[in-house]
Amino acid sequence: MKSKNLIDESIKLQLEAKALGLDWIDLDKIISKIREETNELDEAIESKDREHIIEEFGDLFFSLISLSRHLKIDMSDLNESANLKFKGRLNKINAEMKKRDIKYAKPDEMIEIWKSIKNKP
Numbered sequence: 295m296k297s298k299n300l301i302d303e304s305i306k307l308q309l310e311a312k313a314l315g316l317d318w319i320d321l322d323k324i325i326s327k328i329r330e331e332t333n334e335l336d337e338a339i340e341s342k343d344r345e346h347i348i349e350e351f352g353d354l355f356f357s358l359i360s361l362s363r364h365l366k367i368d369m370s371d372l373n374e375s376a377n378l379k380f381k382g383r384l385n386k387i388n389a390e391m392k393k394r395d396i397k398y399a400k401p402d403e404m405i406e407i408w409k410s411i412k413n414k415p
Contacts, residue, residue, distance in 0.1 A: 301369045304359045305359065305363055318364065321364060324357065324360055324361045324364060328354065328361065331350065334350045334353065334354075335354050338351075383408075383411060383412065386414060390407050390410065390411055
């Protein structure tokens with residue numbers, strides 16, 4: 295899978311940097327970096343400069359990969375788990391909308407439906 299290879303390449307680059315001493319040691323520093331990159335992405339989005347948005351999104355994604363590496367979490371496994379969780383919630387949303395005879399929910403309706411199903415087993 296292409297995305298897995300790209301994530302592996304990011305990890306390889308990070309490990310090369312680590313061998314030179316360029317790596318985060320403390321998780322709180324990585325999390326601070328993620329917050330910084332999120333803020334920079336917000337600013338890029340506000341600027342509506344697509345190239346800048348892509349650059350900042352990439353920086354954020356790279357930082358998230360770094361966090362996953364430090365936590366020893368495989369990004370592919372993480373993505374699969376997140377997809378399964380969302381799929382379960384999506385099925386609950388579909389069931390709830392069918393019960394309410396709704397084919398498309400307006401934003402306020404969807405927020406209410408989401409909150410009602412989010413914590414259901």
